[in-house]
Amino acid sequence: MKKSPVSMTINGQPVEELVEPRTLLIHFLREQLNLTGAHIGCETSHCGACTIDLDGKSVKSCTIFTLQAEGAHIRTIEGMAAADGTLHALQEAFREKHGLQCGYCTPGMILRAWRLLQENPDPTDAEIRFGIAGNLCRCTGYQNIVAAIKHAAILMAGAQQKEAAE
Amino acid sequence: MISGSFAFYRPHTIAEAVAMLATHGDAARLVAGGHSLIPMMKLRMAMPDHLIDVGGIADLKGIKRDGSDWLIGALTTQAELIADQALAAGLPVLRETALQIADPQVRNCGTLGGNIANGDPGNDMPAVMLCLNARFEVTGPGGKRSIPARGFYHGAYVTSLAQDEIVTAVRIAALPPGSAAAYEKLKRKVGDYATAAAAVALGLQDGKINFCSIALTNLAPTPLWAEAAGQALIGRAPGAESFALAGRLAEEITDPSSDARGPAAYRTKMGGVMVRRALARAALAAKT
Ligand SMILES: Cc1cc2nc3c(=O)[nH]c(=O)nc-3n(C[C@H](O)[C@H](O)[C@H](O)COP(=O)(O)OP(=O)(O)OC[C@H]3O[C@@H](n4cnc5c(N)ncnc54)[C@H](O)[C@@H]3O)c2cc1C
Ligand code: FES
Ligand code: FES
Numbered sequence: 001m002k003k004s005p006v007s008m009t010i011n012g013q014p015v016e017e018l019v020e021p022r023t024l025l026i027h028f029l030r031e032q033l034n035l036t037g038a039h040i041g042c043e044t045s046h047c048g049a050c051t052i053d054l055d056g057k058s059v060k061s062c063t064i065f066t067l068q069a070e071g072a073h074i075r076t077i078e079g080m081a082a083a084d085g086t087l088h089a090l091q092e093a094f095r096e097k098h099g100l101q102c103g104y105c106t107p108g109m110i111l112r113a114w115r116l117l118q119e120n121p122d123p124t125d126a127e128i129r130f131g132i133a134g135n136l137c138r139c140t141g142y143q144n145i146v147a148a149i150k151h152a153a154i155l156m157a158g159a160q161q162k163e164a165a166e
Numbered sequence: 167m168i169s170g171s172f173a174f175y176r177p178h179t180i181a182e183a184v185a186m187l188a189t190h191g192d193a194a195r196l197v198a199g200g201h202s203l204i205p206m207m208k209l210r211m212a213m214p215d216h217l218i219d220v221g222g223i224a225d226l227k228g229i230k231r232d233g234s235d236w237l238i239g240a241l242t243t244q245a246e247l248i249a250d251q252a253l254a255a256g257l258p259v260l261r262e263t264a265l266q267i268a269d270p271q272v273r274n275c276g277t278l279g280g281n282i283a284n285g286d287p288g289n290d291m292p293a294v295m296l297c298l299n300a301r302f303e304v305t306g307p308g309g310k311r312s313i314p315a316r317g318f319y320h321g322a323y324v325t326s327l328a329q330d331e332i333v334t335a336v337r338i339a340a341l342p343p344g345s346a347a348a349y350e351k352l353k354r355k356v357g358d359y360a361t362a363a364a365a366v367a368l369g370l371q372d373g374k375i376n377f378c379s380i381a382l383t384n385l386a387p388t389p390l391w392a393e394a395a396g397q398a399l400i401g402r403a404p405g406a407e408s409f410a411l412a413g414r415l416a417e418e419i420t421d422p423s424s425d426a427r428g429p430a431a432y433r434t435k436m437g438g439v440m441v442r443r444a445l446a447r448a449a450l451a452a453k454t
Pocket of ligand 1: 044045046185195197198199200201202203204205220225240241266267268272275276277278279280281283288289290291327331332333334338339357358359
């Protein structure tokens with residue numbers, strides 16, 4: 001099938017490429033753009049390892065054709081740390097609280113948690129669990145992921161207060 | 167898992183999309199949220215040559231009132247149904263049902279129109295539509311028509327929608343005063359389709375049930391409107407005895423398959439339990 005042009009903004013960078021219409025967004029990110037942070041866990045829309053942020057919403061990039069994302073603003077795990085390598089508060093908190101073991105689910109968990117904290121900066125444990133219900137983890141048993149997200153919420157609120165004071 | 171090849175289109179108006187469907191006939195499919203269709207395309211259970219993405223059609227969006235009716239655009243996502251405060255106050259059963267569907271990411275993509283047009287007996291919204299006597303507003307090459315939900319579903323993936331028609335909106339009349347609706351779903355885990363689920367609407371007057379409608383999800387090849395079960399409660403007092411009667415009558419019309427969610431007999435029984443629970447909750451809400 002003839003390739004079609006597609007353009008979008010990924011982690012602040014404009015991207016213009018040609019894709020086959022059947023190219024899934026996760027394959028476009030990983031194979032064409034070499035952004036291999038978002039993972040393919042199931043490819044059946046269940047595990048959430050492929051979660052990215054698309055126009056302000058968490059989505060499973062294995063269940064979207066690239067052409068459906070024409071013009072979109074996308075954020076992936078590659079866009080979380082600062083340019084100088086300083087980890088994002090969520091990444092710091094996942095490390096601090098042992099929110100990962102094998103790390104396979106982590107890019108999706110962090111992107112989902114980031115959007116959750118944008119919408120609800122001070123979530124309860126129950127709200128976190130409901131909010132990450134679309135992200136599976138085979139290792140941690142979720143306890144430490146919930147703890148990491150709570151910790152990140154505190155770090156992020158602190159950073160905001162500091163910014164406001166300055 | 168990679169789907170078959172197709173040509174991709176992104177129309178901006180309903181008329182354009184209808185014209186594309188008419189041009190390409192059976193080889194064309196609409197895609198809205200894609201969260202039923204894309205999984206099927208990956209499995210090659212669906213192999214359209216022409217994929218028409220309705221995601222860019224502004225006229226399919228929005229939750230409005232038309233008189234006392236609710237008019238909900240087909241492209242409204244499950245997440246948007248959950249977030250809409252007017253809808254949560256006026257017709258909370260839609261929010262309640264949307265919250266039972268899949269997970270946050272899926273709800274950000276999946277649309278009401280896709281959920282009702284899909285025709286999968288596991289979809290949750292169709293039973294709610296049968297229960298509330300909704301109408302589906304549809305546009306085709308010949309113009310517009312309005313199809314009652316009761317009569318729309320003919321078999322698994324077989325509906326009254328013609329190949330070249332688009333569902334543009336769902337119309338639901340406001341519930342009469344003194345009534346309330348509820349949806350109860352039994353599922354094995356987050357993201358699972360129903361083992362059995364029931365949508366009910368119930369009205370009370372002078373301590374007696376004066377209106378009752380019951381519908382079932384995933385207990386037959388189509389969603390089911392349990393008309394007799396609802397009718398049987400008219401004039402009765404709300405309570406365990408009435409609700410058990412409705413549950414038994416609802417069980418009689420089910421025809422579930424035995425699958426990973428359990429044997430048919432179990433799923434039927436759970437259908438009855440969901441009816442009882444939903445009625446009890448609706449009766450409580452109708453009173454207050
Ligand atoms: C992991 C997972 C779990 C899920 N769990 C549930 C669940 O528990 N309950 C549930 O109900 N659903 C569930 N779903 C399905 C989900 O709700 C779908 O999003 C929904 O069924 C279809 O909506 P869509 O917008 O994604 O439609 P699409 O996948 O885009 O389309 C589905 C079908 O409807 C047609 N269509 C779409 N829009 C229109 C329109 N406007 N007019 C005419 N035809 C149209 C398409 O051509 C296609 O045939 C789940 C999905 C996933 C991936
Ligand atoms: S890879 Fe997308 S949900 Fe599992
Ligand atoms: S850390 Fe291994 S899957 Fe989550």
